[in-house]
Amino acid sequence: MGTSLYFVADLGVSSYDAVALTISEKCKRIPFQYCRITTDILCVVIGFVFHVTVGIGTVITAFMMGPVIQWFNVHLSEPIRYGRKKES
Structure with a gap:
């Protein structure tokens, strides 16, 4: 929830988080969630290659x-920041 709040608030993001956000903003057809999954899995694979212990939690x-x-972006952070959209 915290990550979602600071993303939507435009308070800046960490370099790790910025990768998925930038890809999803530049490639409008790819939703953020898939960009984030891809970058997270890529980091896990890189860790595994360097013999880091990868557990089930990771x-x-x-x-x-x-x-x-x-x-959280759709259901909490964006409605807080921008207000709820009118339903037609």
Whole structure:
């Protein structure tokens, strides 16, 4: 939730988070959640290549962080920042 709030608030992001955000903004057809999953998995693979212990928590986080952040963006952070859209 915290990550979603500071993304939407335009307070700046870390370099790691900026990769997925930049890709999703430049390639409008690819949603943020898929960009985040891809960058997270890429980092896990790089760690694995360098003999880092990759546990089940790391794998779950790599696959779930993007969708969770996107859900909070849509259902919490953006409505707080921009107000709820009128339903037609």
